[in-house]
Amino acid sequence: MTEAESLMQLALKAAWEGISQGQSPFGCAIRIGRKVVAVAHNHVLASTDITAHAEIVALREACRNVGNIHLTGALVASTCEPCPMCIAALHWARVETVYYGSTIDDATAIGFNELTLPAKELLRIGKSNVNLVPGVLKQECQQLFQEWRASHAYHPY
């Protein structure tokens, strides 16, 4: 298993925990050097907070744990391609690399109200230095959506 896959496993585990708690099917893990500084799942419904996507919750936790608003050199695994809010937040935090599994198109297909702007495009247009690596444990990440769709036919957030 690669280091990217190993980090993604943590994000997947968090997403499954989220699903079991009735949350949306997204997870995120952040590592700096050898240390995992944050693991989180989507908390939008639990917190009544539209901004509490997995990546935002993880970034907030990472900043708090590191004591710094900049997470230089950080590697991030997100089960789904970050939406424009999240990829921009990852840019602000100056992370190094973002791995992801499923895509914004996959999320749109199960009913999420996505802005149809690929993360890669946003970073390119915005002239960001964040590296983006798609397709990490893609099938396992897509499985989250299949499981979630089976139990949540309506009201996706």
Next chain:
Amino acid sequence: MTEAESLMQLALKAAWEGISQGQSPFGCAIRIGRKVVAVAHNHVLASTDITAHAEIVALREACRNVGNIHLTGALVASTCEPCPMCIAALHWARVETVYYGSTIDDATAIGFNELTLPAKELLRIGKSNVNLVPGVLKQECQQLFQEWRASHAYHPY
């Protein structure tokens, strides 16, 4: 004074309070119907939270106050054109209209590490229904940056 300008005055007041507390020079106010449901300034440094832009802080407060992740019909005044993170968050919250004063270019000019993607472009590419109204109390909003620059020559966040 128009209703947009009246709401912007609240955002400006919050931004000035933020500056007086050593925070970055941005403010945001949110109104639904006749009720102001959130007013906030940037809290990035105070909270050690890279996501705590004025709009994000205000959205979280508004969701909490309204008890709903969707702020249907909300009017939002932001002293500066929202960055991609913030405009995408405003899309997720399903607000109706966003008024702003100064621009992303103005923020870049005083040293903020902005993604060079105008809010209007992000909404257009992403096929969002959020209305965007520029130039509300523009000079007053730009004045925040001038004041802030005079006292913070380095390390803008």
